[in-house]
Amino acid sequence: MGPFEMVVAIVAITAIASILRARYGIRRNRHGDEVHVDDAENRRLRDEVKTLKDRVATLERITIEKENSLANEIERLRDR
Structure with missing residues (x-):
């Protein structure tokens, strides 16, 4: 078995x-x-x-919206 065949055999086994x-x-x-x-x-x-990503997205949306929308968001989540 020559060096070329040996290299081919090693590559094939790997x-x-x-x-x-x-x-x-x-x-x-x-x-x-x-x-x-x-x-x-x-x-x-x-x-x-x-x-967890969905929950973080919901929390981000709640914190960005106006103050009174927090109560609306909580009510919407309760209705699920």
């Missing part, structure tokens, strides 16, 4: 290993340690971030 790691949800952190990715946990965290 590519196959990367594909398998991606398929099974294995990632590496910045220290090089393997970390398994939990899709359910990611979805839960994304939903939580979306909810």
